[in-house]
Structures are given as structure tokens and as C-alpha cells.
């Protein structure tokens with residue numbers, strides 16, 4: 328195995344050229360925003376507004392429920408039209424608040440003002456980040472303040488800025504690094520201060536030379552290292568990234584903090600800059616709207632709650648041969664059944680495949696070729712796991728360590744039978760966790 332990489336992985340068609348050269352465009356406000364409450368791992372926040380209420384941008388609209396939860400804020404000023412159940416990008420119908428913009432985009436009092444944050448200590452920084460509703464914006468949506476609060480017996484000595492963006496098609500992080508490097512690095516400096524960490528590494532795959540060139544001076548000005556990584560999927564998965572950068576192995580069932588490392592997506596670092604320096608809660612994010620099924624692929628700065636339909640319309644609409652819409656990338660994303668699903672804090676991309684491209688995701692029986700075993704970066708046996716999961720034998724999937732699956736989709740990518748492995752493994756993991764919860 329070469330240094331700077333990891334065992335397994337695949338080389339999918341990256342298709343980054345579709346949107347990678349397109350600078351970030353700010354989307355105009357749509358006619359309505361659908362803001363789901365479930366946007367973070369952990370407990371969803373509970374609404375504090377009702378139908379008919381007027382809201383300002385950044386105003387609290389749902390309050391957190393416990394430590395592993397974050398507040399939710401109005402993405403613009405306007406009126407609450409409804410609180411009801413709407414399509415959610417996870418593939419279910421879930422409660423959301425609908426806001427009709429008044430067009431003024433007026434911030435709530437006290438927000439959107441520059442602050443001199445130099446005096447903020449670690450606890451105050453964690454508080455600002457929690458109150459701004461920050462979650463991991465690479466897709467995991469884990470509350471950032473929780474990640475910044477490791478237990479005392481798990482000290483962190485390395486902070487990694489994850490700019491690998493290894494998922495095919497997606498270029499939102501790429502554009503952010505190329506266009507706003509100083510802001511990303513300042514946001515990371517607040518994380519480093521909250522953790523008391525000096526060793527900060529910016530990790531970017533080599534297929535983004537302009538992002539590496541932009542990040543290097545900004546990072547090095549603060550004494551942070553920039554590492555250009557081999558292009559192999561899933562280079563940006565936390566365990567694989569940590570091993571490639573430090574040689575440390577996160578133990579099975581463990582977390583990066585077990586080996587003294589904390590990983591933050593570069594988009595989350597940018598959101599931290601906005602929260603700490605500009606006193607802006609998280610109300611918008613960069614989304615890559617791309618694929619051969621969309622007329623004009625772009626990277627757009629969209630408000631949270633913008634529907635996929637509105638985002639795609641801003642990019643010229645669907646092409647005639649559009650066959651499948653995915654929330655996220657084609658390896659780890661979720662197929663969408665409605666264009667009314669909205670952009671959430673964890674939505675890094677909307678990928679539209681053509682009908683021809685989408686066919687490869689149908690599935691046949693396993694022919695025991697063994698390719699998936701060679702591709703799995705977690706050293707699992709995806710073939711056996713998928714057969715057990717298909718037969719609903721979830722205890723056996725647990726015995727074969729399905730809970731260690733990082734849902735990277737490498738096995739499905741190399742499978743000549745086009746088996747929907749990640750779908751099977753998500754189902755198995757959910758069933759095992761349900762059983763574990765019942766047993767407590």
C-alpha cells in the first residue's frame with residue numbers, strides 16, 4: 328500500500344468537470360422555503376413558531392432537544408405559511424415549516440454584525456457554534472459543538488480539514504476552497520482554539536489543483552499544513568482520511584477521537600467563520616447541482632429549504648433524458664421521489680443521472696466474483712452481508728460487522744450484478760440499532 332492512501336477503494340468516473348469550473352452563484356429567493364426540523368443527527372429541534380407568524384432571517388424557529396441537537400433558524404424574512412409533513416431528502420415525509428419570503432431578506436436584530444471574536448474562550452466558541460445551528464456539512468450533519476466537546480480521556484492533538492470531496496460529480500467544497508480559502512481557514516482556527524490543538528492539516532485530493540493553490544497560502548499563514556492526497560474513493564471518509572494522513576487506525580466500532588483526531592468538513596469551517604466572525608446562524612449553503620440530466624450544472628449558494636425543483640430550475644431544468652435524481656452523490660446519496668424535497672444543512676449536492684446512467688443501479692443475484700471484497704476499505708465481506716440482509720437475517724449481518732460499514736458504496740460500484748448494497752446495509756444497520764435500543 329502506498330503512503331497517503333488506504334486499502335481498498337475504487338476509481339469511479341468522477342465527472343467533476345461538469346461543474347468544477349463553475350464559480351459559486353447565489354440563487355435568488357424562491358417563492359417558498361420548506362425547512363425540515365430533522366436536519367441534524369440526534370434529536371430534531373422542536374418548533375417555536377406557528378402558522379401566520381412573521382419571522383426575520385436568522386430568527387430561531389425551532390429549539391434544540393438535548394445536547395445532541397441544534398437550533399434551527401429562518402433562512403429569510405417572511406411569514407410562516409404552514410407547519411406540516413413534506414418530502415425530505417432522506418426519502419420519507421417529515422415535519423417542516425414553510426416560509427413565504429417577503430423579499431426584504433431582513434436579519435433579526437443583533438445578527439449579521441461583525442464581531443471581534445479574539446477574546447472568545449473555548450466554552451464561548453462552542454456556545455456560539457451551537458447557537459448558530461452548525462452541523463457537519465459534508466453530509467453527516469452531526470452537531471458540531473458535540474464534536475468539539477470530546478471527553479477528557481480522549482484528548483485531540485490533530486485537527487483535519489476535510490477538503491477531499493471524493494464523491495463523484497460533487498464540487499461544492501472544491502469551489503468553496505478555491506474562492507473563500509481565508510474564511511475557511513479562519514473558521515478552522517476557531518475549532519482549533521476550542522480544542523486547544525496546534526497541529527492542523529488541510530486535506531485535498533490532487534484532482535483540485537486550483538483549490539490546493541488557493542488554500543496553501545491561507546493555511547500556511549497560520550502554520551497549518553496542506554496535504555495533497557491520491558485520488559481514490561472514499562479518500563474523504565473519516566477513517567480512511569485519518570489513516571492516509573497520520574497512519575493512525577480508528578478501531579472497529581470506535582471514533583476518530585479514539586486516536587486523537589477530529590475531522591471537520593471545509594464547508595463546516597466556512598459556516599463557523601460566518602457564525603463567529605459575522606454572527607450569522609446557518610441559513611444557506613453551497614450546493615452542487617450537476618449531472619448529465621440537468622441542463623446547466625452549477626454550484627449554487629442556496630437558502631436552506633430551497634426545493635430541489637427550484638434549484639434544478641435555476642440550473643436550466645431537467646434534460647429530456649433525465650432518469651434519476653439523487654440527494655448527495657451517486658455513491659452515498661439517496662434517490663429522490665419528489666422534486667419538493669428541500670436543501671438541508673447536509674445537502675452537498677443534487678445529481679441528476681440520465682436514464683441510461685441510472686440503469687446501472689438495478690440489481691441481480693450475486694455471482695460470487697469477489698470484486699466487492701477487494702474494494703471494501705473496511706475489509707468487510709459485502710457479498711455475504713448483502714445476501715444475509717436481502718434475506719432479512721440481520722443477526723448474521725451484525726455478526727459479520729455490518730455496523731462497521733461506512734456506506735461508501737465501493738462494493739456496489741464494482742459489483743457486476745449491480746446489487747444495491749448500500750440500501751441493504753442501511754436497512755440492516757437500522758434494524759440492528761432498533762433491536763439494540765429495545766434491549767436497553
Ligand code: SF4
Pocket residue numbers: 702703704705706707708709731732733734735736737738739748749752
Ligand atoms: S461494505 Fe460498506 S464499507 Fe465496505 S465497500 Fe460496501 S459500503 Fe463500503
Ligand code: SF4
Pocket residue numbers: 692693694695696697698699700709710713738741742743744745746
Ligand atoms: S461484487 Fe457483486 S457479484 Fe461479485 S461477489 Fe460482490 S456482491 Fe457478488
